[in-house]
Amino acid sequence: MIQSADDIVRGSVVHADICIVGGGPAGIVLALELSRTGRSILLLESGGEAPTEQARALNIGEVAEGSLHSPPDTYRQRVLGGGTSIWGGRCVPFDPIDFEARPWIDHSGWPIGYDEVERHYAAANAWCEAGEYEYDARLAAPNGMRALLRGFSPRHFDTNGIERFSCPTDFGSRYRNRLRSAPNLRVLLSATATRLRAARDGSRIDALDVCNGRDAAFSVVAGQFVLAMGGMETPRLLLTSDDVHAGGIGNANDLVGRFYMCHVAGTIGSLRVNGAADTVWHGYDLAADGTYCRRRIAPRPATQAAMGLSNAVFRLHHPRIADPAHGTGPLSAIFLAQRFISYEYAKRLVSDAPPSAKTWLRHGMNAAIDSPSTARFLLHWVKARILADRKFPSIIVRPRTNLFSLDFHTEQAPNPDSRIGLGSSLDRFGNRQLRVDWRYCRQDVDTVAQSFDLLGQELADQAIGQLTLAAGERDIETVVRRDGAYGGHHIGTARMGATARSGVVDRNGKVFGVNNLHIAGSAVFPTSSQANPTLTIVAMAVRLAEHLSERVTRVPSIRESVN
Amino acid sequence: MPDSIDYSRKPVLILGASGFIGSRVAAALERSPIYRPVAASRRSAISVDATDMQSVLRALRDVDCVVNCVAGKDDAMVRAAQVLCDAARSTPPRRIVHLSSMAVYGAATGSVTEDHGPVEPVSLYGRAKIACEGIVGRYVRDGGDAVILRPSCVFGPGSTQWTTRLIRLLRAGRLGDLGAGGDGGCNLAFIDDVVGAIVAALDAPDVSGRTFNISSSADLTWNQFLMAFSKALGATPIRRIPGRTLRIETRILAPFRRVAAKAVKAGWTEAITPSLAALFRQDIRIDSGAAQSALWLHRTPPEQMIAAVLRDNRTKQELAAV
Incomplete structure (x- = not known):
């Protein structure tokens, strides 16, 4: 079902087996793939079914060098379907060389091989309606x-x-009927994630703070959380959530937001x-x-x-x-x-x-x-x-x-000095806006x-x-x-690494040191390839769905309680 | 009648034997060492009017089992089921195998097993099939032996509804990649699998009074099937049919095409009716697990179904026609 979070009462707690934050291509594919496993899935989207000025304003941020990078409220779409609501539809798989550690490119190499992504390209092609692989x-x-x-x-x-x-396929409109009718799936629109609440020892996420369109705050408690918010909002939420993990979640080695590539x-x-x-x-x-x-x-x-x-x-x-x-x-x-x-x-x-x-x-x-x-x-x-x-x-x-x-x-x-960080201005919910410092x-x-x-x-x-x-x-x-930077491709800001020293997430997309937090989307790509990212974002989402469906333990289906 | 008839084989009366499924059941039984078809229709050598009590009573006299494949107008189907069951009360066959349809589930979605009730809207055809099942059900409660089979869309060589029609629409570029309009579950029952289940039902143990879904495909969407079928037919490049075009087809053009179809059978007179378009969207998966275990239902994979259709001469003739 698809609902507006505006109807959720302030202070409520929404429960799910898996909570996916972000209703772009990665989030939608994950939600629909996981809904078949019988687990209760909650998909949060900050925007609605159509763009609104209120949602767009949440994308505003600073750019260090305006001539090199578009303002953060362009290209990015806070709407069900995310960037696919305006994309051109170009689908290209990554190449095997993209996954290799190349001596002539610092920080290159993925902790997974090409074959691990390649086996999901046929499914990704189908999701993207780009014909056969x-x-x-x-x-x-x-x-x-x-x-x-x-x-x-x-x-x-x-x-x-x-x-x-x-087509180009707008995942929001193309898969709306399936999001509505999928069993065990609840989509909440107008639900902006504002902060991840880590347990006292930092080893897991206890809850996610969410605000609806009427600025009423509620929480989500889930067995697993997946951030599928794009390459800019993902580091922003991780960096903002700094109450237990100083410097932000997953940022013990100062990697979150760095290596920003277009x-x-x-x-x-x-x-x-x-x-x-x-x-x-x-x-x-x-x-x-x-x-x-x-x-x-x-x-x-x-x-x-x-x-x-x-x-x-x-x-x-x-x-x-x-x-x-x-x-x-x-x-x-x-x-x-x-x-x-x-x-x-x-x-x-x-x-x-x-x-x-x-x-x-x-x-x-x-x-x-x-x-x-x-x-x-x-x-x-x-x-x-x-x-x-x-x-x-x-x-x-x-x-x-x-x-x-x-x-x-x-x-x-990959360049550690090219980064997404937090700016000085605040958004409607009091969180610091983005600061983009793209470097070539x-x-x-x-x-x-x-x-x-x-x-x-x-x-x-x-x-x-x-x-x-x-x-x-x-x-x-x-x-x-x-x-300048190709405006719509935001890559590498929560990179995948073999160890916590080289990556924010492990080979499965799990944030190092946090047991129930995964990241989907191009934020985890350690290198950017020549290829446009959407097809690989979708292939990686299918891969993550496969991983999570094996991992998540069953907890009671979605229920809502008022504290 | 040929001399070679082996009267030790059990005679099986097939009502509606001139139809697509009935004729295939007759052909299968002809090859069987156990059964002997008594193929009955208004037009066949053994003339039986399935809506006429005396005619059916006469036909029941010397048969072991009955397969009811009567198709046609909705009220005629209901009448035929009633006549058959009434006649069977006085001259009981050992078993009746009654052909129903997945149409009885109406607009149901998700994985559907035999105990799933109808979901509105149910088509007039679906209502008629429900009424027939009710009649057969009462016959069983009165002590009769009957098995009800609910095939999904019966696909295979010679199927005008789910094969020839689709071939014509695909070749005309009026079906293809339907986008969100083709995300529904494509539940095809391959004709050989249906016939196999019917024959198995004649003597299967512990199935009396039971109902079985009969479907060959699983986890297949209409888009996937239509695109694979298009490709096999050479109806390429496959066209993406906008929702707008489908709406014009179903709301404006379909009535005209249906009228024209009474005079001419051709690609342009094949209508995409609102119910057909709704089926392409319906996220329903027919669970045939019960038939797989009780009736040894074989499920032919989609690519083999398509290959069988392409090998058939009727398909070749259809493809040769411009």
């Missing part, structure tokens, strides 16, 4: 997917890896492809199961090792929208419509700098001169995106010339620069095309700083 371009579509660049067979890059796209991502360079237009395919192919699939260009693991690179991926992209030199009507139409595009998407599509009147005019001219393609693009967008349930994933515009840019999405090396390091910049150069070299060697940088992009660090 098949990420090889030669097998994903009937007769294989079209070649990205005909004749290109690079030594250092793999072009057969793909990304598959979810992805280093942006659009760079221009690639002029030799030959006719049909030598390039930068769009989507449809798998037999109906999912949109797209090839990527990824540095091979051996190349990463030889050159000391972090994991990375490139995608062939239309030219930078903001620059009217592309002369392409649909791209200029998008530029002109930027005020109708949400912050999260506009940030990547258009320019940070305010455009001049001349720029506006040139885009207007492009859209007018190229009006037949603009009209075709808009018609396709309405049909395949706005009206479709499985949405065409992104803007694919065939440039008028064989001129493309490259999207890059690279792993960010030399390794992050070098990965982009070196893999870009290497790709350019292979494209030139094989006479595929010329990859060049614009004058303002020659210093790659400028590009990294221009595009």
Whole structure:
């Protein structure tokens, strides 16, 4: 059942076998998987079924360097479904190399192997509605997917890896009926966790303090607690809960909130492809199961090792929208419509700098001169995106010339100085707001620069095309700083480690030293991979559900008592 | 009548023998060393009007058991059950195996065993099946020997309702990935498994007066099944059907298609009725554990069911049709 916590009487105690905090993809998948075990499950979501201003205000926080990182109340969604209510749906599994301790990347390596996550990817694909677990371009579509660049067979890059796209599935609306009808499951909306109450000896969580939308406080007592609050709220709640554990729960070794990673991502360079237009395919192919699939260009693991690179991926992209030199009507139409595009998407599509009147005019001219393609693009967008349930994933515009840019999405090396901490301002419940201090390091910049150069070299060697940088992009660090942290991916702030010295949680996601507290979501990822995190968040949630269903002892079903 | 009939085999009267299930039961008994089918329908060689007392009484005279597969209009099914039980009171067969349906559970959700009561809304078909079960139940209380089987959606070669219809809708792109509309439990009873359970029920010990769910699939959603079936049929890429489109199908188009279906049997006249759409959403899992132990119910895995359908000539003809 789904209920509002606003109806819960102040001072009440709500009991459950397992209490999951956070109704995003991890929390929803955990709740639905665990509800089948016969145990009583309580899922707390701070927001409601639709976004509200009151919930959004709880996301507000400080950012140390505003030009590098989005404000914490953007991208994050306090609503049932969490980030999936606005995500783009890109699903990519992590690579085996992501789990290895790589000598050239400090603090790399997971305490679990790739196979432990890999065996849950099929289920994660199903939850994300991203079709079958098949990420090889030669097998994903009937007769294989079209070649990205005909004749290109690079030594250092793999072009057969793909990304598959979810609908994109908003877990809140897609699984609402199941959350309502699942036996033994109670979802409380408008229920904000404010503090974890540890036992006097710190070895377990006795209760969780919760406030509802009317600011009435109540408690939850559960056999197990799972925090599935995302990579920012999870460290915030742990750090806030410092009454027994000085410095916060799980923070004996000062790891909570540290190693904060996003992805280093942006659009760079221009690639002029030799030959006719049909030598390039930068769009989507449809798998037999109906999912949109797209090839990527990824540095091979051996190349990463030889050159000391972090994991990375490139995608062939239309030219930078903001620059009217592309002369392409649909791209200029998008530029002109930027005020109708949400912050999260506009940030990547258009320019940070305010455009001049001349720029506006040139885009207007492009859209007018190229009006037949603009009209075709808009018609396709309405049909395949706005009206479709499985949405065409992104803007694919065939440039008028064989001129493309490259999207890059690279792993960010774990860095203890990049961190989420507590700021000085207080939220509505009197808790300190977030403070984001995102940092990148030399390794992050070098990965982009070196893999870009290497790709350019292979494209030139094989006479595929010329990859060049614009004058303002020659210093790659400028590009990294221009595009900043990839806003929606919050990783590593309660990292998994083999021991309490290297991690906040153990291989099963249990907080070291606390017997009944687990963490789900990308907060536990020790490294960030090249892949977008949602698919792996879901796979890890399925894994955690399997672990918890074996572990939790049965206690009486959900009951409520008034003290 | 062929000379080779072995009169030492026990004669089993099959009412509704020209129907999908009845004809398959007849064929199975034809191959049996123990039983001999007496296939009766209005159209078969042995003509029996299941709603006519005299006709049924005559048919009961020389048979050992009866399998009641009478399908058709709801009131005719109820009438046939009443006539059969009344006739059986004066000329009792050793056992009646009566075919009911999972429709008797109505909108029930969760894991459903035989003791689960009906949950509203129950379809008119479901009500008729409940009424039939009531009649058979009274016959048992009066001392008769009867077993009631409740198959789920009977799937297999020749099933117009759960096979041909689905093939047509999938190939037309009108069914596929239904999103939240396809999260319901897909309870398919493979025809061979149903026939096996019927034959087993003729002589199984300690089943008199009992009722059994008959279902082959477990823990399968309609989305999973429809997508696997689409893929096997080559009806790809599988379309995601928005909820909005399903609503237009059920609320606006279905009545027109049903009228047209009286004249033409084709993909475009297959209706997605509100009850069909509701079934795709219904989170019901038919528990056939009792039949597995008492009737040795075999449960064919979904991929084998699909493979059997693809091998069948009727499917090949359907696929050859544009």
